[in-house]
Amino acid sequence: MVVVNGSQQAADLLARVWLDPGDAAVVEDPGYPEAALALRAYGVYVLPSPVDAEGLAVERLPAAGDPPLGGPRLVYVTPSHQFPTGTVLSLRRRLELLEWAAARGALVVEDDYDSEFRYEGRPLESLQGLDSAGLVAYLGSFSTALFPPLRIGYAVLPPALVEPFVAAKWLADRQTATLDQQVLADFIAEGHFARHLRRMGRLYRQRRDALLGALHEHLAGVVEPGGSGAGLHLVAWLRGELDESSVAEAAAANGVGVYPVSRFRLGSPGRPGLLLGYAALEASQIRAGTRQLASAIAGVTASQSSS
Amino acid sequence: MVVVNGSQQAADLLARVWLDPGDAAVVEDPGYPEAALALRAYGVYVLPSPVDAEGLAVERLPAAGDPPLGGPRLVYVTPSHQFPTGTVLSLRRRLELLEWAAARGALVVEDDYDSEFRYEGRPLESLQGLDSAGLVAYLGSFSTALFPPLRIGYAVLPPALVEPFVAAKWLADRQTATLDQQVLADFIAEGHFARHLRRMGRLYRQRRDALLGALHEHLAGVVEPGGSGAGLHLVAWLRGELDESSVAEAAAANGVGVYPVSRFRLGSPGRPGLLLGYAALEASQIRAGTRQLASAIAGVTASQSSS
Numbered sequence: 297m298v299v300v301n302g303s304q305q306a307a308d309l310l311a312r313v314w315l316d317p318g319d320a321a322v323v324e325d326p327g328y329p330e331a332a333l334a335l336r337a338y339g340v341y342v343l344p345s346p347v348d349a350e351g352l353a354v355e356r357l358p359a360a361g362d363p364p365l366g367g368p369r370l371v372y373v374t375p376s377h378q379f380p381t382g383t384v385l386s387l388r389r390r391l392e393l394l395e396w397a398a399a400r401g402a403l404v405v406e407d408d409y410d411s412e413f414r415y416e417g418r419p420l421e422s423l424q425g426l427d428s429a430g431l432v433a434y435l436g437s438f439s440t441a442l443f444p445p446l447r448i449g450y451a452v453l454p455p456a457l458v459e460p461f462v463a464a465k466w467l468a469d470r471q472t473a474t475l476d477q478q479v480l481a482d483f484i485a486e487g488h489f490a491r492h493l494r495r496m497g498r499l500y501r502q503r504r505d506a507l508l509g510a511l512h513e514h515l516a517g518v519v520e521p522g523g524s525g526a527g528l529h530l531v532a533w534l535r536g537e538l539d540e541s542s543v544a545e546a547a548a549a550n551g552v553g554v555y556p557v558s559r560f561r562l563g564s565p566g567r568p569g570l571l572l573g574y575a576a577l578e579a580s581q582i583r584a585g586t587r588q589l590a591s592a593i594a595g596v597t598a599s600q601s602s603s
Numbered sequence: 604m605v606v607v608n609g610s611q612q613a614a615d616l617l618a619r620v621w622l623d624p625g626d627a628a629v630v631e632d633p634g635y636p637e638a639a640l641a642l643r644a645y646g647v648y649v650l651p652s653p654v655d656a657e658g659l660a661v662e663r664l665p666a667a668g669d670p671p672l673g674g675p676r677l678v679y680v681t682p683s684h685q686f687p688t689g690t691v692l693s694l695r696r697r698l699e700l701l702e703w704a705a706a707r708g709a710l711v712v713e714d715d716y717d718s719e720f721r722y723e724g725r726p727l728e729s730l731q732g733l734d735s736a737g738l739v740a741y742l743g744s745f746s747t748a749l750f751p752p753l754r755i756g757y758a759v760l761p762p763a764l765v766e767p768f769v770a771a772k773w774l775a776d777r778q779t780a781t782l783d784q785q786v787l788a789d790f791i792a793e794g795h796f797a798r799h800l801r802r803m804g805r806l807y808r809q810r811r812d813a814l815l816g817a818l819h820e821h822l823a824g825v826v827e828p829g830g831s832g833a834g835l836h837l838v839a840w841l842r843g844e845l846d847e848s849s850v851a852e853a854a855a856a857n858g859v860g861v862y863p864v865s866r867f868r869l870g871s872p873g874r875p876g877l878l879l880g881y882a883a884l885e886a887s888q889i890r891a892g893t894r895q896l897a898s899a900i901a902g903v904t905a906s907q908s909s910s
Contacts, residue, residue: 300776301608301776301777301779301780302776302777304774304775304776304777305775305776308774308775308776312644317909330773330774330777333774333823334774337619337774373810428697443782444781445780445781445785446780446784447776447777447779448604448780448782452681458761464644465874466614466637467611467615467641467644468615468775469607469608469609469611469612469615469754469776470608470609470637470754471754472608473608473752473753473754473755473780473783474751474752474755475750475752475783476780476783478752525810569679
């Protein structure tokens, strides 16, 4: 395990030590724009691959040897709570992905962001735990669970990657601030982190429930809530004809900040949706914001049908 | 000005945004091994260039167009207190270096490490201050002046480099821990940093004086102290026939840790010397250590002349 400045640095260093310019790599679509950009910055061809209700559609991954590229040498996934859709990569898909990677010698980067906050179901075993081929790099971070100003994450690496990764980390910035690491280690050892996770988990679940309740009350039949079993946000899927950017703009005019899912799409367009963050809002703010969002959607619907 | 995790990250990001694989870059010899390694990691050809009593020998810099390489596109220098020799880049050389860079459109990376602790003379104007061509990136760090566990440095960049550098920083690790930055900003604003520099400057000067005195007392005519007008260490140059590694090993056996200068040489060998750090030692430890070092040198001298 190597300590880094958050998952972004781990992804950057993995691209650096594992990939060459001209290599291909798969990212989820929709997915993290910064993961794709970090890969592209190294001259890597990014192949966006679709996500469905079971997470990354492994059977639709690009085959090896597609001209003019070689087969993908890396797959970047968020299996615990796919970003942004919130779906969980099913066990079947996890096993398929590992088999796919082993057949090609491709590295699976498992970004386990938001996994600390789970509200439903039993957690599935991580790809890293299921891996027997030494082809999974597991990335965790304390930035989301504690607070973003803290830039501490970690990478659990296949043994063969440890030495080059540590060398790349040393050249990138020597080390992650050790003072912050010491404070965090005490915070964990003294039990504060576990208490924080329990307390915030209860609070975030209440806020998620408030959002799901408000969506049901004000927007039933208009939006469909996506995966909300974990994390700090959910996607409200819109009916196909609604323009998500217009909705986001109208919501912003009503004082409600939402992200259109298209902002996280890398390849082809898809079903419109809105990313709704709920963790930082009181339940009363969530209810008021949902009413404003409903009014914004009604306005856009009226304007679209009259035009 | 962009905040980074210390000078190493700034050098790494500058290599990333300014250089392409196959480009050539100049580093000081002897110099920082990590600066050269960071450049090489991007497929850059590193050209070590000699340092003399005035710092980097600008008139001996490799010319443009040396086959098979193009001319150097970057020069990495430590003008305030050359690492490791401690020499100060003269004003004449500074102006020559800027002229050389402007003629080639090469970037000068001015790593101003250790500049906070100056014991003699008036500081020369920085290359960044003298630059009129927008070709100097100035790197500063708080790690040495405060403590290494803090990973905060900064880069003062030519305007044209700010946007690509900030983008590269975002992809590398988003941002430097903002909590640490806020604490440091308060520490500076409340005057603690200036007081710390004054207090430690007095203390380090006493320790430097103790080392110079002890070297004079125990090793006069045997070693020649190098540039000691600033910083936290000095180089004790040895007579040409003395093997510096044997001396360092014998000193270690006597409980004294010194670095052979050859550890920081990148190209051809040169005059043997030992890097002596004094900042973290009490004056009494410095005197005792110098006696041990003198005894180690005497032992190696006797063994070399008898063999």
